[in-house]
Amino acid sequence: MEKSGEIRITPELLDHLCELAKLRLTEDEKKAFLRDLNRILEYFSIIDEVEVGDVEPAFHVLGLSNVMREDEVSGERLTRDEALANAPHEEEGYIKAPRMV
Amino acid sequence: MDVLSLSARQIAELVSSGALCPTDVVEAYLERAKRLNPKINAFITIAEEHARRSAEELERSLKKGFRGKLAGVPIAVKDVISTKGIETTCASKILKGYTPPYDATVIRRLKAEGAIVIGKTNMDEFAMGSSTELSAFGPTRNPWSLDRVAGGSSGGSGAAVAARMAPVALGSDTGGSIRCPAAFCNVVGLKPTYGAVSRYGLISYACSLEQIGPMTIGVEDCALLMEVISGRDGFDSTMIEYKFKWSPGDVRGLRVAVPKEFFGEGTDERVAERVWDVIKLLESRGATYEEVSIPLARYSLACYYIIAMSEASSNLARYDGVRYGMSCDLSLPWHEAFSKVRGEGFGTEVKRRIILGCFALSAGYYGRYYLKALKLRAMIRDQVLSILKRFDAIATPTTPFPPFRIGERVEDPLSLYMADVDTVIANLVGIPALSVPAGFVDGLPVGAQFMANYCREDLLLSIAKCVQDETAFHLKVPSEVRP
Numbered sequence: 001m002e003k004s005g006e007i008r009i010t011p012e013l014l015d016h017l018c019e020l021a022k023l024r025l026t027e028d029e030k031k032a033f034l035r036d037l038n039r040i041l042e043y044f045s046i047i048d049e050v051e052v053g054d055v056e057p058a059f060h061v062l063g064l065s066n067v068m069r070e071d072e073v074s075g076e077r078l079t080r081d082e083a084l085a086n087a088p089h090e091e092e093g094y095i096k097a098p099r100m101v
Numbered sequence: 102m103d104v105l106s107l108s109a110r111q112i113a114e115l116v117s118s119g120a121l122c123p124t125d126v127v128e129a130y131l132e133r134a135k136r137l138n139p140k141i142n143a144f145i146t147i148a149e150e151h152a153r154r155s156a157e158e159l160e161r162s163l164k165k166g167f168r169g170k171l172a173g174v175p176i177a178v179k180d181v182i183s184t185k186g187i188e189t190t191c192a193s194k195i196l197k198g199y200t201p202p203y204d205a206t207v208i209r210r211l212k213a214e215g216a217i218v219i220g221k222t223n224m225d226e227f228a229m230g231s232s233t234e235l236s237a238f239g240p241t242r243n244p245w246s247l248d249r250v251a252g253g254s255s256g257g258s259g260a261a262v263a264a265r266m267a268p269v270a271l272g273s274d275t276g277g278s279i280r281c282p283a284a285f286c287n288v289v290g291l292k293p294t295y296g297a298v299s300r301y302g303l304i305s306y307a308c309s310l311e312q313i314g315p316m317t318i319g320v321e322d323c324a325l326l327m328e329v330i331s332g333r334d335g336f337d338s339t340m341i342e343y344k345f346k347w348s349p350g351d352v353r354g355l356r357v358a359v360p361k362e363f364f365g366e367g368t369d370e371r372v373a374e375r376v377w378d379v380i381k382l383l384e385s386r387g388a389t390y391e392e393v394s395i396p397l398a399r400y401s402l403a404c405y406y407i408i409a410m411s412e413a414s415s416n417l418a419r420y421d422g423v424r425y426g427m428s429c430d431l432s433l434p435w436h437e438a439f440s441k442v443r444g445e446g447f448g449t450e451v452k453r454r455i456i457l458g459c460f461a462l463s464a465g466y467y468g469r470y471y472l473k474a475l476k477l478r479a480m481i482r483d484q485v486l487s488i489l490k491r492f493d494a495i496a497t498p499t500t501p502f503p504p505f506r507i508g509e510r511v512e513d514p515l516s517l518y519m520a521d522v523d524t525v526i527a528n529l530v531g532i533p534a535l536s537v538p539a540g541f542v543d544g545l546p547v548g549a550q551f552m553a554n555y556c557r558e559d560l561l562l563s564i565a566k567c568v569q570d571e572t573a574f575h576l577k578v579p580s581e582v583r584p
Contacts, residue, residue, distance in 0.1 A: 007469075009460065021414060021459045022421075022436065023452055024444035032449075036514055037457060043515055044403045044470065050477055057475030058482060060309065060339065061295055061531035062555070067338040074335065082202040088428030097423045098431050098438040 007045075009037050104129040109174045109269045109322040113215065116163070116173030123156040123163075123173035123217070130175045130219055134266040137582055142241050143251075143261040144220040145180050148187050155217040162215075169215025170329055176211060177267035179255050180221040181228050182313065183302035184208055187218065191304050192236035193226045195446030196426040205302020206337070207271065207313050207330040214329050219267055222257030226448045227417065228273055228306045230254050231281055231520035234511045235450045242507070243285060244579040245546055249504040252282030252520075258316045259286035264582040269322050271330075273303055275311040276405050277499075277524025280536035283316055284499035284548025287538045287574060289323045289565060290316045292524075294555050295531030296341035298327075299334035307412035308339070310405070310528040318575050320537070320566045327558060347559045352567045353387030355560070356492045362398040363497035363523050371542040376498045379539045379549040382571050383496075383564065390496070393488055397481045398526060404481065405525035406518060407461050407474035413451075414458025420446065453514065482530045489532070489554045494564060497523050499536040499548035523550060533558045537565040538574035546574075 009017070014034060018025055025033065059065075080093055089096035104126050107115070115121035131149055138144050152175065159173060178184060181191050183201035185208075190196045208218065225235040233241040233256025241256040243249040244264040251260040255272030259282030262270045272279040274292035283290025291314045298313045305311075315326035324347045331345040359380060364373045380390050422429030422442035429442040447455070461470035488495060500520055510516045527534035532555055536548035549568070553560045569575055 007466070013460075014456070017456050017459050017463070018440070020463065021455050022418075022439045022443055023447070023455060024437075024440040025452070026444075029449070029452070033453065033456065036453060037460075039515060040406075040453075040457060044407060046403050047400055047407075047473060047477060050397070050400055050480070052473055052476035052480065055476040055479050057472055058479040059475060061478070061482060061529070062341060064296070064339060064341070069335060069338075076203055078202050085202060086199055086425035088422065088426075089431060095424055096431065098429060098433060098435040100435050 007041060009034060009041065105133060105265050107268065108319055109171060109317070110325055112174050112268060113170055113172045117168050121173065123159045126173050127152045127156040127175055127217055127219065130267060134220060137264050137266055140242065140247065141244055141260050141264055142239055143222055143257045143264065143266055144177070145190060145192060145223050145238050145257070146188050146221040148218055148220050151187055152217050152219045159215055159217065167215070170325060171211060172215030174216045174269065175219040175267050176216045177220050177222050177258055177261040177270040178208065178218055179224055179258050179272050181224060181273050181304045182208065182271060183304065184218055184221065187221060189221060191227050192224045192238055193447065193451070194237045194427060195420050199425045203302065206299035206334045208302065210329050222255070222261055222270060224257055225254035226451050228254040228275055228278055229413070229450050229454055231277065231517055232511065233257060233282070234507060235448060237448060240507050243504050244582045245287065245544065246504065247581055248506055249545065250285065250507055252285030252504065254278040255316065256282045259283055259288055259290070262286065262288045262316055262318060263579060265578065268318070269326055270316045271313055272316045273311055273313050274528070275307050275409060276528050277521045279314045279316060280499050280524050280534060280548065280550060281520055283536040285504040285546060287546035287577065288316055288318055289320055289535065289537055289575070290314065291323050291327060291535045291558065291561070292527060292533060293327065293331060293558060294343065294533045296339055297331045297343055297345060297556070299337040299340060301334055301336035305416040307409040308416065309412060310409060320562055320569050324562050343556050345558055347562050349566050350563045351387065352383050352564055355383070355388040355494065355564070357383060357388055357390040358393045358488050358492035358495045359390050360393050360395045360398060360495060360497060362395055367519065367522065368498060368501040369503065369542070372498050372502060372547045375539040375542065375547050376496065376549045379568055380496050383567060386567055395484055395488060397484050400477055401481055401526040401529055402518065402522050404474045404477045405521070405529055407470050408478065410454045410458035411461045411471045412458070414455045414462060417451070417455055422446070450514065478529050481526065485526065485530045485532070493553060493560055495552040497550045499523060499550040503542045503545040503547050527552050531555065533561055535561040535565055537568050540572065540574055
């Protein structure tokens with residue numbers, strides 16, 4: 001898993017990542033991104049120098065987890081109009097989204 | 102009385118005692134902000150109407166006996182913090198026109214003490230940057246030299262305070278975004294302990310790293326703001342039990358660690374000298390120092406960027422042009438509609454970080470990048486905390502170089518990331534860190550950074566107060582914007 005060996009973002013991998021991230025890039029952007037992203041990855045490979053073994057990963061730096069509260073509505077509430085006010089398209093009190101199926 | 106030279110504390114006292122009228126304060130700052138903004142571009146929005154209305158409301162409350170720690174104090178707020186009824190864009194096209202229906206917790210607390218939001222400040226888009234050049238609204242200019250950057254990502258807040266367009270400001274700091282512009286603009290900037298200040302209403306970039314914090318001319322105002330904004334909030338489950346309090350103490354007997362990794366190659370010697378001057382000054386006031394080593398510090402920048410980008414790729418998934426901001430094209434199938442609006446709405450650096458974050462989290466690379474970075478983060482944390490067992494504070498430069506020219510680094514992402522090389526470690530560890538003015542290099546401000554153990558903001562402020570009292574750097578006003 002942590003063996004080195006150069007990892008490069010190929011045009012195909014970039015297309016795949018853009019599909020996952022839902023980002024449409026122009027051809028010019030793709031060219032520039034391939035160059036920049038690979039330079040950044042090259043810099044990231046510095047971490048290959050460190051043997052981390054089975055160190056506990058720091059998901060929360062102070063180790064907090066599962067902070068619970070009562071399941072009650074509290075604080076300010078939004079009216080429907082307020083909740084819809086920023087939606088670019090609305091219809092009959094609902095937010096309108098593009099066709100999903 | 103020259104309102105523009107008063108501290109926040111003085112404004113609040115005079116307003117509370119009836120010696121100063123909130124409307125006069127607000128008008129003085131609005132006039133200056135409007136006059137200087139075309140030159141500095143510190144504000145994305147100057148909230149003229151809101152500020153005037155708030156001042157009138159405050160006048161009525163004062164008549165009924167209201168008193169507040171920040172009564173009548175105008176505050177500039179980074180445009181990543183939600184303000185009810187005031188457009189909040191994150192300096193991104195994709196959020197243009199978004200008006201939050203609620204206030205961030207920090208804003209609610211400031212208002213409850215009588216503070217008045219006078220505008221939303223410029224920043225790198227979604228707080229991703231170190232120069233405030235990566236804004237959809239153009240770069241902020243450094244009041245000390247208009248062809249140079251103000252630092253980032255809270256560059257608008259730093260510049261606004263430095264140019265006295267607001268007495269105090271809020272920034273946010275994910276990897277140095279408060280401290281870098283504080284250093285570049287000759288102001289004080291504090292990144293609080295992780296979990297000390299509520300992130301509710303802070304538009305998320307990298308949740309495990311970021312905190313809101315104050316940017317001010319003087320140390321006392323920094324403490325005052327921190328006192329108001331910190332403390333438990335039921336709307337942020339990552340917070341710790343801690344209520345900040347500070348009474349100025351002296352630095353006698355304080356043990357300061359000076360890690361050599363932060364003064365070596367890549368650090369401008371003149372910046373290092375200014376920081377050493379500050380350390381020697383503390384020594385002359387009774388502190389002691391020792392040179393130490395944090396060997397893992399050299400991995401902190403890569404570790405930070407892997408984590409920040411990973412979190413960003415997940416956090417920024419919410420921008421789809423459906424619920425707020427820029428509209429997606431409803432005639433397209435959903436995946437094309439989303440890809441198009443995101444492709445057009447996000448700037449280049451934001452897209453770079455989303456893609457790399459997506460990569461670091463994806464099957465086959467997760468262990469090598471994201472998980473490894475989290476393990477490395479734990480190791481870096483333990484190394485820093487072991488230093489802080491023997492020392493009260495760690496002293497470093499805030500940035501390795503003075504403010505650079507607009508355009509100088511922006512085409513090369515890695516060279517821009519280097520601006521964060523001294524600051525990211527505090528975010529990885531979650532400890533508080535502060536930048537205090539350390540003097541000038543060729544007329545350009547530079548900062549000294551101090552870090553301390555969790556919840557020891559009080560130590561950082563006492564150190565900064567000592568530096569401030571001995572140097573008075575904070576009283577210098579940039580000649581470009583002298584009244």
